[in-house]
Amino acid sequence: MTALTESDARDLIAKVLADIAPEVDLDGARPDGQLQEELGLDSMDFLNLMIGIHDETGLTVPERDYPALSTLDGAIAYLAERTA
Amino acid sequence: MDPTVTMDQPSEVWGRARRALDGLPDGRGLNIAHEAVDRHLGTDREHRVAIRWLGVRGAREDLTYGDLAERTSRFANVLQDLGVGAGDPVFALSGRTPLLYVAALGTLKHRAVFSPLFAAFGPEPVRTRLRIGRGRVLVTTEAQYRRKVAGLRGDLPDLEHVLLVDVAADAAPEGTRSLPALLDAARSTYEIGPTDPEDPALLHFTSGTTGTPKGAVHVHEAVVAHHATGRLALDLRDGDVFWCTADPGWVTGTSYGIISPLTHGATLVVDEGEFEAERWYGILRDQAVDVWYTAPTAVRMLMRAGADLAPREDLGRLRFVASVGEPLHAEAVAWGRDALGTPIHDNWWQTETGGIMVANGPGQQIRPGSMGRPLPGVDAAVLALDDHGELRRDGAGELVRCDPDETGELALRAGWPSMFRGYLDQDERYARCFADGWYRSGDLVRQDADGYVWFVGRGDDVIKSAGHLIGPFEVEKVLLEHPAVVEAGVIGVPDPVAGEVVQAFVSLAEGRHPSDELRRELLGHARGRLGPAVAPRTIGFDQDLPKTRSGKIMRRLLRARVLGLDEGDTSTLEVAR
Numbered sequence: 001m002t003a004l005t006e007s008d009a010r011d012l013i014a015k016v017l018a019d020i021a022p023e024v025d026l027d028g029a030r031p032d033g034q035l036q037e038e039l040g041l042d043s044m045d046f047l048n049l050m051i052g053i054h055d056e057t058g059l060t061v062p063e064r065d066y067p068a069l070s071t072l073d074g075a076i077a078y079l080a081e082r083t084a
Numbered sequence: 085m086d087p088t089v090t091m092d093q094p095s096e097v098w099g100r101a102r103r104a105l106d107g108l109p110d111g112r113g114l115n116i117a118h119e120a121v122d123r124h125l126g127t128d129r130e131h132r133v134a135i136r137w138l139g140v141r142g143a144r145e146d147l148t149y150g151d152l153a154e155r156t157s158r159f160a161n162v163l164q165d166l167g168v169g170a171g172d173p174v175f176a177l178s179g180r181t182p183l184l185y186v187a188a189l190g191t192l193k194h195r196a197v198f199s200p201l202f203a204a205f206g207p208e209p210v211r212t213r214l215r216i217g218r219g220r221v222l223v224t225t226e227a228q229y230r231r232k233v234a235g236l237r238g239d240l241p242d243l244e245h246v247l248l249v250d251v252a253a254d255a256a257p258e259g260t261r262s263l264p265a266l267l268d269a270a271r272s273t274y275e276i277g278p279t280d281p282e283d284p285a286l287l288h289f290t291s292g293t294t295g296t297p298k299g300a301v302h303v304h305e306a307v308v309a310h311h312a313t314g315r316l317a318l319d320l321r322d323g324d325v326f327w328c329t330a331d332p333g334w335v336t337g338t339s340y341g342i343i344s345p346l347t348h349g350a351t352l353v354v355d356e357g358e359f360e361a362e363r364w365y366g367i368l369r370d371q372a373v374d375v376w377y378t379a380p381t382a383v384r385m386l387m388r389a390g391a392d393l394a395p396r397e398d399l400g401r402l403r404f405v406a407s408v409g410e411p412l413h414a415e416a417v418a419w420g421r422d423a424l425g426t427p428i429h430d431n432w433w434q435t436e437t438g439g440i441m442v443a444n445g446p447g448q449q450i451r452p453g454s455m456g457r458p459l460p461g462v463d464a465a466v467l468a469l470d471d472h473g474e475l476r477r478d479g480a481g482e483l484v485r486c487d488p489d490e491t492g493e494l495a496l497r498a499g500w501p502s503m504f505r506g507y508l509d510q511d512e513r514y515a516r517c518f519a520d521g522w523y524r525s526g527d528l529v530r531q532d533a534d535g536y537v538w539f540v541g542r543g544d545d546v547i548k549s550a551g552h553l554i555g556p557f558e559v560e561k562v563l564l565e566h567p568a569v570v571e572a573g574v575i576g577v578p579d580p581v582a583g584e585v586v587q588a589f590v591s592l593a594e595g596r597h598p599s600d601e602l603r604r605e606l607l608g609h610a611r612g613r614l615g616p617a618v619a620p621r622t623i624g625f626d627q628d629l630p631k632t633r634s635g636k637i638m639r640r641l642l643r644a645r646v647l648g649l650d651e652g653d654t655s656t657l658e659v660a661r
Binding site: 018023066 | 140358359360362385388389393550581582604605607608609611612615616617621
């Protein structure tokens with residue numbers, strides 16, 4: 001698996017979200033706010049985000065780790081760390 | 085015959101249920117808020133926790149029945165001071181915060197009509213419902229207001245008062261007020277006025293195949309069914325800790341997420357957060373939940389998360405688990421037994437029925453995959469349909485009932501307390517729901533020889549996603565607003581987690597061509613207007629959507645085509661209602 005820098009991780013999230021929730025403005029979201037609330041995503045969207053990340057990178061995010069990805073900052077840090 | 089099945093006439097069952105409630109003092113009638121809150125004052129329940137709120141960031145707030153009585157009285161006084169009258173519609177659009185519950189019950193105290201909206205609705209569903217319901221008051225958050233309502237004020241002439249739950253008096257944007265400030269200033273006692281059991285209390289919106297959403301009106305007498313079915317279908321008892329995962333924006337989250345458990349003196353767990361497997365197990369364990377009411381989508385997400393997250397031995401308090409929204413498959417029932425230590429009891433009802441009607445109740449054998457049997461007091465029948473979806477009649481003109489295991493339409497003998505009393509401003513649509521004194525559910529079922537009812541499918545094009553009904557027309561209408569779209573057909577397609585998800589097909593205007601870019605543009609447009617709960621998850625392009633000769637999109641054929649079903653079999657089971 002290719003290592004992702006924080007900037008790569010952010011781009012990855014943006015890319016996957018573009019197919020799930022194209023209306024989302026990642027730049028307008030508070031990076032430490034709750035991702036779903038900030039971006040107007042529901043649980044299905046979040047699940048699809050995890051599936052999309054898997055499809056793009058091969059990385060499986062176990063359910064247990066979902067809380068770590070509940071903010072944009074958290075998700076970026078998590079992806080960078082898991083692919084390091 | 086199962087000995088627990090009562091042979092009483094429905095009227096006797098409901099009469100007994102009514103006598104289990106107090107009624108307003110001095111014979112002033114029946115009011116939901118009195119039964120849920122005020123009647124507990126002066127008993128040992130007064131100091132019991134009524135609502136335990138769990139914030140998404142770990143905060144916790146307890147409201148005792150005494151606290152709840154005081155705050156709902158303040159809210160009723162706020163309405164009074166604003167000049168809001170009995171019968172006036174009070175809407176709520178908010179995440180699950182303590183003030184949402186205060187507003188719901190305070191509205192009922194004041195005899196105004198409470199209408200909850202789902203916080204994940206986009207501006208369009210919000211606008212449509214506020215307009216149809218002629219909402220006079222809206223209780224919401226600053227963010228919801230800014231994103232969805234502020235821009236619509238000019239289009240909502242009836243909306244006089246916007247009360248924000250999360251701003252201080254000096255921070256309320258123009259045209260809004262701070263609810264906390266109003267509550268602080270309001271008197272803390274309130275005497276509920278005379279309430280006729282037939283006075284309107286709740287307005288719940290639901291979706292049909294065509295046209296605008298329907299506002300189903302429920303009355304204060306509904307509390308008789310909320311209370312009785314809480315016991316009969318959910319095994320709710322005095323002092324239980326109860327968690328209903330449904331949002332009050334949907335009927336389950338009001339009937340059983342607010343009213344029913346409080347009438348039983350239960351402690352209601354309210355979780356502000358969305359689904360998260362580990363946290364949910366933590367709530368069941370740490371709050372020592374006795375009775376849990378959830379939905380198949382949540383169950384399937386828990387199953388997907390794996391059993392290692394579920395420390396079954398920690399869930400020893402859990403006595404009864406029930407599910408509603410769509411049929412619970414047999415594997416999920418069995419999974420509950422293994423993972424939670426108790427099987428999951430499926431039950432069935434609708435916005436229109438106001439309360440649970442058919443259930444795998446406590447003390448009865450579950451038939452996995454079945455919605456259970458009609459509750460005492462509920463007279464249910466499976467009515468036979470002809471090839472055109474019309475009810476079949478015999479030579480004497482009487483409705484024909486199906487034989488055991490034969491598929492027909494589930495119908496309920498009209499007259500139970502929580503039956504809806506109308507669709508707001510749509511009398512004809514309401515009348516079409518009834519035939520010879522039977523309420524027609526629109527759900528196709530079969531009933532086996534032992535009385536268990538099995539869901540077969542919807543008789544119309546309404547989509548059931550994550551337990552919520554979505555009207556295809558509402559989605560198509562928004563897609564058609566986009567200049568690139570000339571025709572749209574919206575259907576539900578099977579999904580392993582949500583049951584069904586919304587899928588849209590559009591025909592493009594001349595000069596527009598399918599592309600991923602356009603697909604994203606349309607998806608973004610639909611989500612921005614409708615919100616994630618209603619918008620399609622996927623959009624396909626189709627310049628040849630199946631249509632009738634009059635040009636109406638034939639969603640059934642579209643669905644058959646997409647799913648590779650035999651198109652010839654799909655039209656016969658449509659319910660003509």
